[in-house]
Amino acid sequence: MVKFEIHDLNIWFGSVHAIKHINMEIQSNEILSVIGPANSGKTTFLRMLNRLNDLNQNFKMNGEVRLDNEDIKNIDMELLRKRVGMVFALPLPLPLSIFDNVVYGLRMHGIKNKKVLEERAEESLKEAYLWEEVKDRLSESAFKLSGGQQQRLCIARTLAVEPEVILFDEPCSGLDPISTAKVEDAMVKLKEKYTLVLVTNNVKQAARVGDRTAFFLSGELIELDKTDKIFTAPQDKRTDGYIRGKFG
Amino acid sequence: MKNPYRTQNIAFFFLFLATLLIVVPVGLIIVIIIQKGLPAINWQFLSDIPRQGMRAGGIFPAIVGTVYLVTGAIILALPIGLLAAIYLSEYSKDNLLNRLIKLAIVNLAGVPSVVYGLFGLALFVVFFKFGASILSGSLTLGIMILPVIITTSREALESVPQSFREVSLSLGASKWQTIRHIVLPNAIPGILTGTILGLGRAAGETAPILFTVAAFYLPRLPNSIFDQAMALPYHLYVISTQVPNVAEKIRYGTAFVLLALVLIMNLVAIIIRYKFRKRKKW
Ligand SMILES: Nc1ncnc2c1ncn2[C@@H]1O[C@H](COP(=O)(O)OP(=O)(O)OP(=O)(O)O)[C@@H](O)[C@H]1O
Ligand SMILES: [Mg+2]
Numbered sequence: 001m002v003k004f005e006i007h008d009l010n011i012w013f014g015s016v017h018a019i020k021h022i023n024m025e026i027q028s029n030e031i032l033s034v035i036g037p038a039n040s041g042k043t044t045f046l047r048m049l050n051r052l053n054d055l056n057q058n059f060k061m062n063g064e065v066r067l068d069n070e071d072i073k074n075i076d077m078e079l080l081r082k083r084v085g086m087v088f089a090l091p092l093p094l095p096l097s098i099f100d101n102v103v104y105g106l107r108m109h110g111i112k113n114k115k116v117l118e119e120r121a122e123e124s125l126k127e128a129y130l131w132e133e134v135k136d137r138l139s140e141s142a143f144k145l146s147g148g149q150q151q152r153l154c155i156a157r158t159l160a161v162e163p164e165v166i167l168f169d170e171p172c173s174g175l176d177p178i179s180t181a182k183v184e185d186a187m188v189k190l191k192e193k194y195t196l197v198l199v200t201n202n203v204k205q206a207a208r209v210g211d212r213t214a215f216f217l218s219g220e221l222i223e224l225d226k227t228d229k230i231f232t233a234p235q236d237k238r239t240d241g242y243i244r245g246k247f248g
Numbered sequence: 249m250k251n252p253y254r255t256q257n258i259a260f261f262f263l264f265l266a267t268l269l270i271v272v273p274v275g276l277i278i279v280i281i282i283q284k285g286l287p288a289i290n291w292q293f294l295s296d297i298p299r300q301g302m303r304a305g306g307i308f309p310a311i312v313g314t315v316y317l318v319t320g321a322i323i324l325a326l327p328i329g330l331l332a333a334i335y336l337s338e339y340s341k342d343n344l345l346n347r348l349i350k351l352a353i354v355n356l357a358g359v360p361s362v363v364y365g366l367f368g369l370a371l372f373v374v375f376f377k378f379g380a381s382i383l384s385g386s387l388t389l390g391i392m393i394l395p396v397i398i399t400t401s402r403e404a405l406e407s408v409p410q411s412f413r414e415v416s417l418s419l420g421a422s423k424w425q426t427i428r429h430i431v432l433p434n435a436i437p438g439i440l441t442g443t444i445l446g447l448g449r450a451a452g453e454t455a456p457i458l459f460t461v462a463a464f465y466l467p468r469l470p471n472s473i474f475d476q477a478m479a480l481p482y483h484l485y486v487i488s489t490q491v492p493n494v495a496e497k498i499r500y501g502t503a504f505v506l507l508a509l510v511l512i513m514n515l516v517a518i519i520i521r522y523k524f525r526k527r528k529k530w
Contacts, residue, residue, distance in 0.1 A: 057341055065517075082420030092415050095434060105419035108429070161419055189282060 033210030091150030148179025320386025329397030385461025404438020420465025
């Protein structure tokens, strides 16, 4: 099933043409990896999907983006962001307790019942492989957790609002290999229920977890295919060069 | 070759000297006022009305008047100032007009207080016909401290990291929810600091209340907000320059009470800020 459908997408920040004529689809329950060198537009692409770019007053966009066959411009912004969650590059806990972080989104959507909140918090923390580590310290400040734990907390916080799609922007860039492995485990498990888009600077990570991989260069989508194919028999020289460059 | 340590020592000496030049006069003023004013302080001085043409008795009506005026000023200035700061920092676009507005507000904080006094006289006393009253005085003081409150509150709001806002919005919170639950709570220390600095200024100024509320001699408490009132800074001015033969003790006692009032407010601001900073976690 197609989750996102993108037709002739262009994005500008002032005079910078950051995304150029992109056409693609994102399938339900896949992990789509997005790779590419710095400034190739990966983050811009990702933040377009939950309309976070709209915060920038120089942002301009044309083309069409459809979520479940509905133009995202016509979806209420808060509802869209509830359906399309995001995990940022750096662990960004809110200055609240662990528990309050996890249930923040639920509270903003009007859920007050303590029992419901507690249940959802436990479920989400388990899904993010963090429950065992924090279950006895839920009322402590989220800043007392390690970086890797904070990032899994951010994942749990995103899961708690029960999104359909989760966007990851280089979620492991600040993490050690063991924390990275834990986050990757969580992601692979999550695709059973969610659609995942993973922007990563780490080509190996794309190869490990992605079902399909998209290669961006200077705002253009150069190639999008099954991860195996991208990594064994890429169609475009530039894809090949980028992957080899990183591997070699 | 120059000796870098010598250059550093010389720089250090001048920096230290500059600090000293600031600290010593302020310290001296405080010491003198405490030394000469403290002996005047007793329960009667604080709780009695002025007697014998202000040469004896206490300063209770002036204390009460100042408290009323400052309270009135803050009731007016805090909500308006906070809303303006929220608008400027969270909602207004970053364009030339808004940058000019921000610049104008910063500069308004530097306008001499006597100008606010004349403005209050023309607008509240004469035009709105509130007369010389606590209402006119509070409004004038409120307008005087608005720029301070807006500027410090705006800075406090803007110092909350943008990433917190993005996280909140990305979870589907509305803009207002984000402001209400994330931005405001983390800006409270700065907002309070600005408010209390404003309070201190309102309590200490003479010029804005001179034409709008201050009574030369009113040995009773005000009855309503349309009544005139005595106020500490004006009372101090009166007994220092307008009434002959007031004992030095009484003058410095009044100065001491005013100073203590302002210092206590600043102290409260520092404590609150310290408390919140300990809770601040990023
Ligand atoms: N807020 C912004 N304002 C102005 N230009 C921007 C903004 N965000 C992105 N750009 C521009 O858009 C282009 C794409 O940037 P983007 O951040 O999407 O790249 P990226 O692929 O995520 O790079 P990286 O790997 O370094 O994160 C760049 O030329 C960048 O300068
Ligand atoms: Mg990026």
